[in-house]
Amino acid sequence: MVEDERHAIEARLARIEGHIHGVHRMAHEGRPYPELVHQITAVRSALDSVLQAIVEDLVSECVATASNRGKVTSLVEELREVVASAL
Numbered sequence: 007m008v009e010d011e012r013h014a015i016e017a018r019l020a021r022i023e024g025h026i027h028g029v030h031r032m033a034h035e036g037r038p039y040p041e042l043v044h045q046i047t048a049v050r051s052a053l054d055s056v057l058q059a060i061v062e063d064l065v066s067e068c069v070a071t072a073s074n075r076g077k078v079t080s081l082v083e084e085l086r087e088v089v090a091s092a093l
Contacts, residue, residue: 011063015056022052057092064088 029045068085072078 008063011059015059018052018056018059022049022056025049025052061089061092 025045026049029042029049032042032045065085068081072081
């Protein structure tokens with residue numbers, strides 16, 4: 007993973023963590039369920055977005071590595087396992 011991309015992902019995860027703390031606080035305050043559902047949906051969407059960025063970077067990394075090393079089969083299998091676990 008490119009270092010800049012890793013930092014961007016870490017920053018996004020930190021924002022999501024803050025958002026989750028906010029949702030927890032909302033629940034503790036007794037906020038209405040529709041508000042909680044809305045915020046949890048936003049967190050889920052943000053997590054999906056981070057997951058997509060990670061998988062896209064992994065695909066690029068695997069393709070580059072495979073073309074350099076010629077170990078396509080093992081890298082494709084690794085990629086399949088990661089993508090399958092993400093689904």
